[in-house]
Amino acid sequence: MVQPKPKNLTREQKEAKVEEFADALEEYDVIGILDMQSLPARQLQEIESEIEEFADIKMSRKTLMNIALDNAEKDGIDELDTDEAMQPAFIFSKKDPFQLYSLIQDNQTSAAADGGEIAPNDIEIPEGDTGIGPGPMLGKLQGAGAQVQVDDGSIHVQDPAVIVEAGEEITADDAEILNQLGIEPLQIGLDLVVAYSDGEIFTSEELDIDTDAYREDIESAAAAGFNLAVNAGVVNETTAPAIISEAAQKARNLAISEGLPEEETIEEAVSYAASAAEAVESEVDLEAAKEAEEDDESEEPEEEASEDSDDEESEEEE
Known part of the structure; x- marks a missing residue:
């Protein structure tokens, strides 16, 4: 495990360490507290080399860390509590807290088992x-x-x-x-327990988010908002192209269906009318209609003859 720094520091060494912390607290936007209690020294060296591009780890006695925090002038920095960790260390970064937490999780290293650990996987x-x-x-x-x-x-x-x-x-x-x-x-990594950024404190539970699920939620909400705005006719820089395109398409469809002789739609209108005629023709049996018409014409004289016969019979009776 990572061992604490020797306690026999001179006064000058203590002051130099506090000043080192103070400079880092002033320089970096994000300050976190790590718990180094369960991290072997070899793994710490490997991790430090992996994260040196985006973070810097500094550690010493807890009292010296607290003195540096008490003297810092950033708003809300006094809420950063080293007591959250059994063996605290500072981590400084210019990444935002969520990026820092994610990068830390991505930079874990393997470790041997001593016995007594719980297997993280098969x-x-x-x-x-x-x-x-x-x-x-x-x-x-x-x-x-x-x-x-x-x-x-x-x-x-x-x-x-x-x-x-x-x-x-x-x-x-x-x-x-x-x-x-x-x-x-085993997978061993830094344990970021709390972080400070721009006057706010973030716990590890708040920083541990599923970025893929979060991105999908944002994309889904944006799509739903866009569709609602378009359907409601809310015109702005984002929705205007879609609203104009939809209106133009509706106008074109209306011109085609009503057979309006517009230059842009005349071909489609003629084609639409032809299709409609074919549909009607397919539903009507023209031969049967013609035969029925002929039958009606042939029955009309018989009815007239029948009427004349009835008139003659009534005259004879008189």
Whole structure:
């Protein structure tokens, strides 16, 4: 783990450290408090080299950090509490707090297990030559559920084997096997517990957002707002092109459907009328209509003859 700085600092060294903190507090827009309690020194060195382009880590005794914070003149900086961390350190950056948190999460490094940790995901032993000679490790691998055999003087894993499932505790025996095989199953990174920016304090819970989901929500809200504005006829720089385009299309469709002889729509209007005529023709049986008309014409004389006959009969009776 990261060890605290030696406590036997001279007065001049303490003053120099406070001044170093004060300069950084003045220079950087974003100041965070890290908890270094669970971070091994080797992993810290790796992480520092990865984040040096966007952040700077400074640490010392908590009392010196608090003195620097008390003397800082930024509004609200006094709310930045080093007591939020077991072993605090400053992190300074010119990224905004959310970017800083995301970048920290992206710059984690692997670490070996000591036993007692909870597996973050399934821990698998890969297939192949372990490079370990036959001995106690052979039985330990078999006990962990791996199919193994000795070949050319070393232990070979026949098939990939999960020896610890996600959420389960890594035992001391599991840790020994993993360390022997050079497998580092843990992900270690900086723990940003609180950050200050422009007079506001952000906790890690507030900074831990799903950026992809957040972006989708923003895009969905923007699209819904745009559609509402267009449908409501709210004209502005963003909606004007869509509203004008929609109005032009409606006018064009009306001219076509009503057969208005406009130069831009005459071809479509004629085509529309022809299609409408074809649709009507397809629904009407012209042959049947013609036959029905002929039948009506042939029945009319018979009806007249029948009327004349009735008139003659009535005259005779008289």
